[in-house]
Amino acid sequence: MAIHVVPTDFPTVQGAIDDVGTVAGDSIQILAGTFDGFNVSKERLKIFGCGIGKTIIAGNPSPVTNDGISVNANQTILKGFSVQGFVNDGIEVNTDNNILVDIESKFNSDEGYEIDGENNLIINCLASFNDSDGFDLDTEHHCIINCNSSQNGDEGFEISGDFNKVIKNISTKNDTDGFDIDGDSSNTLFGNKAIKNFGEGIELNPESSNNNIIDNFICNNEGSGITLRVLDEFVSMQNVIDSNIVRNNGTDDTTAGILVEDSAIENIIRFNKAKNNIVNDIVAQGGIGTNVYDGNKCENSFPDGLCT
Template identity: 45%
Template structure:
């Protein structure tokens, strides 16, 4: 295992990667550097910290992204990437990679664009991008923990329909120009997240099964939680307050294509127009139990 240092030993990160072998580490000192493509498995590439090590020059080889990853078991840590098409881009061949303490900002389409399987994204920040965190084709078994997505031009976090089994735990979406979380795909777990002051929905999800438990969804301009075309989902113990701006909105909106789901023990107050709304036949095709709300449509689905 060899430690390579940029720029004292190698002028660019790419130069250091190109001569590395599995198990090597690359340290990037403070300063501004070109983008790079990771093609060697099991590398650790780390900077001196957010705002100190900055990737903002030429994009990665053969890519419009700042950092492009097509390898496995990569650790990327402690730097900022900015000013590209996408900040961090995981190719379909990327698997079992770790992103930790990375800031991705002012990138045109996405801060983080993630495909492949079994990634961990931890303590990262997406700011002023197109979409903050974007999950592409065949992303599966990715976990996001303690990340923040602020003031992006569309969604804070977005899955497309091919994504499977993503876990969102204790993440923040705030003041994004779209939804805080816009999720499709199957069997996701959305636990203890916060979605605040987004221009569209706090959390919107479509297609198949979800667990949505103990999230805080407040002050979003559209629906707090919107459920569409979902089967066997669980929406449990969420705090949903002060969402919506007109008669078409609700704190929790369960659309007519939702079946076999359970909406229970949620605390929904001061949402416009209803705290909980079930569009027929969703009021009959799902279970509503123990919800605390001031208003609902129909009135029978509100516990108190």
């Protein structure tokens, strides 16, 4: 195993990757400066820079796409740089068991991060001023921890797969929702903050089921704080909305602190603290039905009786 230094040993990151032999496990260190994008095609590489704002990926895109970085090999570690100004995604991950840590992705014309494959870990990463989502988890079994998504052109965090863990992240001032679960199941959102987004704080779209929305702080979003959506025969069902703090969300009579649309079924809404939401702290549009409301501390609800 060897360390390849860019630009000392190789002028480009792609040149260093292409030079790696058949034995996996080499490392590539990128010094401070501005460099072209690259395609990770060799397994078990560690590619690390000098830190956000010091090592910058902002030149030509990856040779296989218009993304800044394309990850097409398993068990890659990316750490310590900024990725900015690409016409597609800042980073696209297409493989499994990769780790992204201490990375910034900004001013890209699509997503900051598009995460495909399975079992990827994203930790301490930033996404801002991207034209679409900050973070887009398209597939299953990813974990995203301590990341910050702000002022992106769509969702802060889009969860479009199952069995993902979204833990202690911050989503602020994004053009639509802070966190959006796109009709998928068995995801966990724990300990996150959704603040001042221009859509919902957390939205569970139709067909979202068996998701756990626990101990999140949802404040000052223009849409509802938490919404369980229904569309025709497609319903949000069997989700747990537990111990969230939901304050100062909403702008008109279509919003609420926690909004459960008519025909959502078998959801549990319990022990949440809701205050100063417009128009009500909790709204069950179709009545209680088969949903459970228990131990919620709030000031008003529709129908009456959902607050303790």
